[in-house]
Amino acid sequence: MSDARSFFATHRALSLFLLKMAAIYAAWFVLYDLWLLPDGRLDTWLSTSVASWTGAVLAPFYPETIVDSRTIWAKPGIGILIENGCNGLSALSLFIGFVVAYPGTWARRAWFIPMGLAAIVVTNIVRCAVLLVVSDKWPQIFGEVHALHALFVFYLVIFGLWVLWANVGGSAPPDAAPPAPPPVPRPVLAGA
């Protein structure tokens, strides 16, 4: 028991950070599962927006590009559907949860979170565009690219953003040793 107490005392900042992150993800999970997913509006908005922006990116290279709600057709027969699991919402929440839990100032979070969200959305748009090109040029490897590419790219971007936040968050490293007290002058013994 005293060992556990001593561990948490030593790793207070680490424990606090992990507990905060777990609480944020749990709260988001419940909010999403119970309200946002059944409601559907957030997922629909994000999916249709990503589809629309992906269509805009592809249009110069595929003049026949058509966006129909969540579906993007690069040309007849070559299209992808952006389902709820593919719109990047979970990646966005993963990113925000860390930035809120990890030590930093709120003033910096105010600009870092929108910047990170934009980076993740742009990543998803590029991913969807790449998937459409793969679907057109190399359809035989579409399944593998869809499964691994998303995982790799999303986590790489999120990891990079987290490292960036740890450096620019604006807070001293948690549990940093306090500054050393000013040196106390040694008393001079009279008659020594």
Next chain:
Amino acid sequence: MPEAESKTSPFGRVISRHPRLWGALFAMLLLGAYVYGVRPAREWTAAHIAAPLFRSIGTPRARAFTIVRPSDYVPGNQPEAVFAVETGRLQAGFAAGQAAPDVIREAVRAGEGVAYWVAPVGVLFLLPAMFLVFVFPTRPFWAVLLAYHLVVGALSLAVFAVGLGWFAPAFGLYLFTRTYLTESVSLVVPLLLYLAARGLGPLAAASRPARIP
């Protein structure tokens, strides 16, 4: 002794000659170990631990489900997963001439009448573990990550069993462990170690020597 050979980092000895090359080599070795060791172990876990465990639960709630592994029907089809499909749905599918994997696929797509457990230590372990081996070739941080994934995997097995046998909302908790918990472990553990090696983050303080007044 040349100075380069005695270099140390906050995490111990470092390789002074071609560290990136050694890191890349060890990462490739880990990839090989994953393909030929961990992946078969995941399939074995699903077949010989998870599926029998789920089948052994004899509560009325559990009897409403049939435990199915698609790879029992089609070799190589999701061998690391175990599905709990509502028995009525499975029988209706069979009566309609559908094969088990097709019934499962439709149930998953519809998002009802099915839940599935996936063996831990998947790609979400492999990628960050390769990163750790590449950056810290002399330190077994990948093993720390593996331990965390095994703990999460054991937790997910227990939670899924509770959901199957007694308490439906535990399936929701299982989903949380499979998604956010696994993703957090996969990203946070390497991140904290990476930051600590650079004197940043919550772990850095623990690795610094105590200051004696």
